[in-house]
Structures are given as C-alpha cells and as structure tokens.
Amino acid sequence: MEYKAYTARNFRSIPQIMVLPEAIKKEMEIIARVLPFKSNSYVVEKLINWDNYLDDPIFKLTFPVREMLPANHFSQIENSVNASMPEAELQQLCNGIKMELNPHPAGQLEMNMPVFDGKKLEGVQHKYKETVLFFPSQGQTCHAYCTFCFRWPQFSGMEGMKISASHSDEFGNYLKQQKEVTNVLFTGGDPLVMKTSVLARYIEKLLEPGFEHIHTIRIGSKALAYWPYRFLTDNDSEELISLFRKVASAGKQLTLMAHFNHPVELSTKAVKHAIRVVRASGVEIRTQSPILKNINDSAKIWAKMWRTQVSLGCSPYYMFMARDTGAKQYFDVSLDRAYEIFREAYSKVSGVARTARGPVMSAAPGKVHIVGVSEAAGQRVFVLQFIQARKIDWVKRPFFAKYDPDASWLSDLEPAFGDEKFFWQDEFEAMSHLNLKNAIFQEEE
Numbered sequence: 001m002e003y004k005a006y007t008a009r010n011f012r013s014i015p016q017i018m019v020l021p022e023a024i025k026k027e028m029e030i031i032a033r034v035l036p037f038k039s040n041s042y043v044v045e046k047l048i049n050w051d052n053y054l055d056d057p058i059f060k061l062t063f064p065v066r067e068m069l070p071a072n073h074f075s076q077i078e079n080s081v082n083a084s085m086p087e088a089e090l091q092q093l094c095n096g097i098k099m100e101l102n103p104h105p106a107g108q109l110e111m112n113m114p115v116f117d118g119k120k121l122e123g124v125q126h127k128y129k130e131t132v133l134f135f136p137s138q139g140q141t142c143h144a145y146c147t148f149c150f151r152w153p154q155f156s157g158m159e160g161m162k163i164s165a166s167h168s169d170e171f172g173n174y175l176k177q178q179k180e181v182t183n184v185l186f187t188g189g190d191p192l193v194m195k196t197s198v199l200a201r202y203i204e205k206l207l208e209p210g211f212e213h214i215h216t217i218r219i220g221s222k223a224l225a226y227w228p229y230r231f232l233t234d235n236d237s238e239e240l241i242s243l244f245r246k247v248a249s250a251g252k253q254l255t256l257m258a259h260f261n262h263p264v265e266l267s268t269k270a271v272k273h274a275i276r277v278v279r280a281s282g283v284e285i286r287t288q289s290p291i292l293k294n295i296n297d298s299a300k301i302w303a304k305m306w307r308t309q310v311s312l313g314c315s316p317y318y319m320f321m322a323r324d325t326g327a328k329q330y331f332d333v334s335l336d337r338a339y340e341i342f343r344e345a346y347s348k349v350s351g352v353a354r355t356a357r358g359p360v361m362s363a364a365p366g367k368v369h370i371v372g373v374s375e376a377a378g379q380r381v382f383v384l385q386f387i388q389a390r391k392i393d394w395v396k397r398p399f400f401a402k403y404d405p406d407a408s409w410l411s412d413l414e415p416a417f418g419d420e421k422f423f424w425q426d427e428f429e430a431m432s433h434l435n436l437k438n439a440i441f442q443e444e445e
C-alpha cells in the first residue's frame with residue numbers, strides 16, 4: 001500500500017470524506033485549528049468502517065469530532081471564522097485555547113530533564129532510576145495522530161513547547177555514567193517514523209562498549225497499529241528488521257512498546273504479518289493503551305484486545321488513564337469505572353493475558369496504580385500504590401484515598417481516614433521545589 005498522509009489541508013480529497021455532509025467537514029476544520037489531526041491511507045482504507053463513521057472508534061481516534069472541544073471554545077472559533085477574522089488574530093485565539101488545554105501535564109518539561117556537565121540534556125527524561133526516556137528530534141511526529149494524545153503540543157507548532165534531542169553524544173556520555181540505568185526507551189512522537197539509517201545511529205551506539213549496563217532498548221511506537229508496512233514494504237523495512245536482529249545478536253533485548261487502542265487495529269492481514277516479522281527478528285512486543293470513553297471503555301473490548309494480543313505473541317502491559325490534556329473531557333473515564341472495566345476484563349482472560357497492569361495514572365510523583373475500591377474503618381476508599389515512583393521507597397506501599405465516583409485523576413483525590421496528606425506528599429513537594437536531579441532516586445533518607 002502506498003503511504004499517503006491526510007491532514008486538515010487535504011482531508012477533503014479522501015473519497016470516503018468527499019461524500020460526508022459539508023457541515024461535518026466544516027466542524028472538523030474548526031476543531032483542527034486547536035487539535036491538529038493526521039491520518040493515512042491504511043487507517044482510512046483498512047481500519048475505519050465508513051458505513052458507521054460517527055460511531056467508529058478509529059474514526060474518532062484519528063479525525064476530529066465536534067464534542068472534542070468544549071462548546072464555548074468551539075463557538076468562539078466558529079464565530080471568528082464566520083466573521084472572517086484575520087488569520088493572525090485567529091491563530092492567536094486558537095493558541096490561547098491550546099494553552100488552556102494544558103499541553104504539558106505533570107510538569108514533564110521542568111522536572112525530569114537531567115543535567116550533565118552543567119548542561120541540561122534536552123530531549124532526555126530521567127524520572128525513574130532504571131529507565132531513561134529519549135526523544136530523538138527526527139522522531140517527533142507519528143504515522144497518524146491520536147486525537148486523545150498528550151503529545152500534541154509537539155506537533156502543533158507552538159514554539160518552546162517541544163521536547164527533543166539531537167545531541168546524541170551528550171546523551172551517550174550521560175548514559176555511560178549512569179550505571180544504574182538498565183533501560184533506554186526511545187519515544188516521541190513515534191521513533192519509527194525516522195528513517196532506519198537515523199534510528200540505527202542512535203541504537204547502534206548503545207551496542208558499543210561502555211553501555212553493558214543497558215540490557216533493554218525499548219521503542220514506543222504505534223506503527224504496528226497505524227502503518228504496519230513500516231516493517232514490511234517501506235523502502236527501508238529490511239534494514240529495520242536487520243537492525244532489530246543486530247540488537248539481539250549483541251545480546252540485548254529490543255522491546256517494542258506497541259500502542260493498540262482497539263482490537264480492530266489487530267485485525268488486518270498486514271498487522272498480523274508485521275507482528276510475525278518483528279517477533280521473528282528477536283523483538284519482544286508489549287502492548288499498552290489508555291482507557292478512553294467513546295473508543296474502548298468496555299470490558300469486552302479490553303478482554304478481546306488482550307486475548308488477540310496474546311494469541312499473536314504480544315504481552316499486555318499497561319492500561320493507562322487518559323492524561324489531563326487536549327480533549328480530555330471527550331475521552332474521560334472515571335477512576336472507578338476504569339477500575340471496574342479492568343477488573344471485569346481481567347477476570348475474562350487466562351493467566352497468560354493477566355500480565356496487564358492498570359488502571360495506571362502517569363502522574364508527576366509516579367505511576368499510580370488503582371489497585372481497587374474497598375471498605376475500611378467504615379469508609380469507602382480507593383486503594384492505590386506506586387508502580388514507579390520518583391522516590392524508590394514509595395513503590396508498592398498501599399495508600400488510601402476517599403472514594404469519589406467522579407474522580408478521574410490523582411489531583412481529584414483526597415486522603416482517606418482524615419489524613420491531611422498522602423504519605424509521599426511532603427517529600428514530593430520538597431522535590432518539586434528543589435527540582436534537582438539528586439533530589440530524585442534517593443534510596444534512603
């Protein structure tokens with residue numbers, strides 16, 4: 001299949017879109033001024049059921065829908081467009097709205113950037129001791145954009161909001177020194193939009209002497225779901241698969257952290273073929289997705305997704321809560337509901353699919369797992385724990401929040417049993433003020 005990208009600029013040329021009502025297309029253009037979208041020929045032809053597009057999960061995942069913007073913002077832009085507001089002014093208005101939608105949640109930019117040789121390492125995040133995230137600058141886009149995605153400021157052309165790295169030497173020197181790091185996670189955007197030759201430069205470096213402590217190289221990608229031909233027929237697919245083999249021959253594990261949001265993304269011949277080819281090259285595939293209203297908020301969907309993944313040799317990994325950004329209200333699922341969906345889906349699958357963990361909030365203090373809803377001392381509570389934490393000592397210590405059926409993020413929760421703070425809160429606040437790399441990872445006080 002030939003890759004063809006569709007954005008607000010050319011989406012009217014898609015045959016399946018041409019036949020849609022003009023009002024819908026106008027709405028899509030209005031939303032796209034704030035929430036940029038991008039789809040492609042494979043998604044349009046193989047994944048979306050156009051007979052029922054307004055209810056189609058993949059349509060809603062890659063094309064803008066009116067309800068994704070709060071009504072007041074929508075009419076503000078609509079009125080300005082109708083009143084022929086000058087383009088510069090319109091852009092300013094839309095940027096203001098983008099800012100309100102909180103493009104960089106959880107203090108990611110400020111808090112996790114390591115310092116090496118007195119310089120901040122842009123495009124690197126080191127939050128959890130063992131794992132370093134790397135955002136290669138050439139990989140800061142995707143094969144299609146997910147309308148829920150918190151990375152959208154990276155694509156939406158707002159200056160000063162991008163995280164990316166091009167100084168791979170500094171990154172390498174930093175890693176060589178950080179002997180407790182065992183994992184490097186290439187992320188973006190989608191690192192697999194990069195040409196293989198560019199990706200190889202980054203990855204082969206980690207196979208050189210000095211990086212023996214890095215046993216796992218991970219790549220976070222949605223290519224299997226949105227463009228499986230990346231592994232099959234792109235003009236540098238073969239080189240990509242050889243690169244994967246090279247990592248295995250060097251004695252390291254390459255793991256593809258594959259994003260799949262819906263079982264339909266696992267249903268085509270192309271994706272099944274791609275999964276076989278990738279696995280045959282020694283790569284392990286682990287799967288993750290946020291839980292999203294209007295897309296996958298049912299136990300049946302999750303159980304089917306996990307079962308299909310396992311049958312294809314992929315291991316379910318995380319169910320995430322949607323981040324507080326972008327079109328969150330459209331995709332929002334409460335903690336309570338997410339937990340019930342997780343529990344029911346988990347109970348429907350065999351042990352080999354119960355490698356999934358969730359629901360999980362990737363919040364500033366760490367990855368918080370909603371373990372369950374329970375009763376203690378006559379109170380209904382959420383039982384929570386850190387799966388990853390800014391301070392190692394916080395991990396796996398259960399803590400309790402007042403049950404709140406409407407809560408959908410950590411910031412909505414209050415400590416249970418009359419406590420004023422969660423056990424980790426004082427230390428976390430102190431770290432946030434210090435904002436120093438050495439305030440992180442303390443094993444002991």
Ligand SMILES: *Cc1c(COP(=O)(O)O)cnc(C)c1O
Pocket residue numbers: 125127128131132133185362367387388
């Ligand atoms: C999720 C995440 C990781 C990886 O966590 P694992 O539990 O090892 O998969 C690393 N760094 C950051 C900042 C993360 O959010």
Ligand code: SF4
Pocket residue numbers: 141142143144145146149150151188189190221222259
């Ligand atoms: S592929 Fe990943 S990074 Fe890209 S838009 Fe989707 S969720 Fe975001």
